[in-house]
Amino acid sequence: MKHFLKHKNIVSWVLVSAIVLSILAYRDFNSIRTGLNAKATSLHRLVSQRADQHDAHLTGLSALASANEKPLEGMMLNLSETIRKFYSRIEHVDLIKLDKNNPETVFSTRYSHLAQDDTRAINDAAFASDGRLQIIPASNGYFLVKRSPNSDNARYGLALFINAEKLIENELDFNSNTQIDLKTNSGMTVYSVGQLEATNRFTRNISFSKVLGSRSQPLTLVVTLHLNVTDYIRWQTILPVILFMVLGIVFSQAFLTQRQKTRLAEERALLGEHEARIAQASRINGLGEMASGLAHEITQPLTAILSQSQAGVRLIDARPDDLETLKQVLGNISKQAKRGGDIVQRLRTWTTHSTETIETFDLNSVAEGIRDLTKADLKEKGVTIETTLHSNPLMIQADHVAIEQVIFNLSRNAVDAMEGVESGYLHLSTYIDQQYAIFMVKDNGKGIDEETLQHLFEPFYTTKEKGMGLGLSLCENIINRYNGQIEISNNDGGGVTTLVKLPLKDNGTGQ
Ligand code: ADP
Numbered sequence: 001m002k003h004f005l006k007h008k009n010i011v012s013w014v015l016v017s018a019i020v021l022s023i024l025a026y027r028d029f030n031s032i033r034t035g036l037n038a039k040a041t042s043l044h045r046l047v048s049q050r051a052d053q054h055d056a057h058l059t060g061l062s063a064l065a066s067a068n069e070k071p072l073e074g075m076m077l078n079l080s081e082t083i084r085k086f087y088s089r090i091e092h093v094d095l096i097k098l099d100k101n102n103p104e105t106v107f108s109t110r111y112s113h114l115a116q117d118d119t120r121a122i123n124d125a126a127f128a129s130d131g132r133l134q135i136i137p138a139s140n141g142y143f144l145v146k147r148s149p150n151s152d153n154a155r156y157g158l159a160l161f162i163n164a165e166k167l168i169e170n171e172l173d174f175n176s177n178t179q180i181d182l183k184t185n186s187g188m189t190v191y192s193v194g195q196l197e198a199t200n201r202f203t204r205n206i207s208f209s210k211v212l213g214s215r216s217q218p219l220t221l222v223v224t225l226h227l228n229v230t231d232y233i234r235w236q237t238i239l240p241v242i243l244f245m246v247l248g249i250v251f252s253q254a255f256l257t258q259r260q261k262t263r264l265a266e267e268r269a270l271l272g273e274h275e276a277r278i279a280q281a282s283r284i285n286g287l288g289e290m291a292s293g294l295a296h297e298i299t300q301p302l303t304a305i306l307s308q309s310q311a312g313v314r315l316i317d318a319r320p321d322d323l324e325t326l327k328q329v330l331g332n333i334s335k336q337a338k339r340g341g342d343i344v345q346r347l348r349t350w351t352t353h354s355t356e357t358i359e360t361f362d363l364n365s366v367a368e369g370i371r372d373l374t375k376a377d378l379k380e381k382g383v384t385i386e387t388t389l390h391s392n393p394l395m396i397q398a399d400h401v402a403i404e405q406v407i408f409n410l411s412r413n414a415v416d417a418m419e420g421v422e423s424g425y426l427h428l429s430t431y432i433d434q435q436y437a438i439f440m441v442k443d444n445g446k447g448i449d450e451e452t453l454q455h456l457f458e459p460f461y462t463t464k465e466k467g468m469g470l471g472l473s474l475c476e477n478i479i480n481r482y483n484g485q486i487e488i489s490n491n492d493g494g495g496v497t498t499l500v501k502l503p504l505k506d507n508g509t510g511q
Helices: 002-066 073-086 116-128 235-318 323-351 363-381 400-417 450-455 471-481
Strands: 090-097 104-108 134-138 141-148 156-163 178-183 189-193 204-211 220-227 358-362 384-388 395-399 425-433 436-442 485-490 496-503
Touching: 002 073, 002 090, 002 141, 002 156, 002 178, 002 204, 002 220, 002 235, 073 090, 073 104, 090 116, 090 141, 116 134, 116 141, 116 156, 134 189, 141 189, 235 323, 358 363, 363 384, 363 400, 363 425, 363 436, 395 400, 395 496, 400 425, 400 436, 400 471, 400 496, 471 485, 471 496
Parallel strands: 384 425
Antiparallel strands: 090 104, 090 156, 134 141, 141 156, 178 189, 178 220, 204 220, 358 395, 425 436, 436 496, 485 496
16 A cells, blocks of 8 residues: 555656646747747748849830840940859840740840750740740749730740859758758659658657749748657656656655554554553453452452451450460451552452553462462362463563453453353463463363464454453453463364564573
8 A cells, every 4th residue: 555655646647747748848849840930031031032133124124125126235245244153043034035945045135155955944934925924943042034025925934043042042040950842733842952751759840831922933832840758858857857757756645654654653553542441441341250259359358358257356355365376366357458458459450441561470479379269169160270380480471461351362362262161171281482481271171163263362352142252362462562472272182372572581581
């Protein structure tokens, strides 16, 4: 139970910490996502504005290309150079004379000549245009193509080559685990910067994706951040939680232990009280049987006092001068009166719920007391009693009345068991076994059956019609209190032997 409680406590703390950790991880994860969104939105705004500028450049250049019969090449060149000077992402400007079969480059600001494939691609895009600008993905960027003039009778294809790297260039300080992509609306990647690691169970990718705000270049900007578990479950977060958990476990364990101790102390106090009550009940229970013995005993000194005083009266009549004999008679009377007083005193000690008095005494003295107490009762029931006492005093340390009560209970059980037995025999003996003083109570009664043997020391277990079943549990409690043991077993030849073992005080010397 105790361990279960402690484990339950630890499990609860681990659970609480796991929940706290999850909440903190979720919070960190969200704040990273919010941070990414904020930066990506800024980038999106910047790139959209840049893209929008391309429209204006193309409009200006187109006007120069198709204003006259022949393009105003000189002016176009000037304008192109100016544009390139201020907008370095626009790498070159190309003008193609449209022809279904054989398009020609009219004008190009490239250092090298425009590749044949590019010329054809610009030509085809201009033909395909319905008035809107066309995008031709190329390595490192894209051509933005306008037909010129912007009608079905277009004669030229005008193209700006946009360097995508420069288009998305920014000072937003994205995390090194970020990939930025520019995609066409058909999903084709125009440009990609950064290389994401593959995700696994512990890593996550979070993305921002939005089409540029430019009507002419509806490219999608995708910003993806690769997160390792340590990005959102950080040591700065984990350590305080672990500390919190360890402190929680330590303090609550200490609290539980303290509470258990208090409870145990309370239980012990209650048990002590309970035991005292049982003792009292048992004493009163035994009282009925003891009373007849005592009544018998007390009549002995009373009878003696009566006969001695009658003898005294007769003596005064017959020999009034014989004071010596009269003194003897009076002495006898007072001795008997004292004996009567002792008997009454014993009865009082038994019935009062007195506090225990620990003393060192000879275990043999208990045997003598019991013998006196039970003699009359045994005689009435026809039970023979024999006592075999160890020749030396067996000094033990305990409450004398309590030990006497134990032996009395055991003797009473023995006598009860002899009911119906023809010649009952009760043997009380004392001896030494190693460091123990032993009191043995042996009977030749009906013995104890298997079932009863299992429950002997349980309170309220009895096989007797008028029994309370408290005797043996009380005896065991008392003997254990003085570090002793009580053992009950059936004899081979019938009957029961009970051994009460109590530690000898200083090897029995009593010193
Ligand atoms: P009670 O005497 O009120 O029944 P105890 O606790 O003293 O309560 O004894 C419990 C039971 O143990 C008795 O009812 C009886 O069956 C059995 N018992 C105890 N001592 C003996 C004995 N010497 N011989 C036979 N049975 C015994």
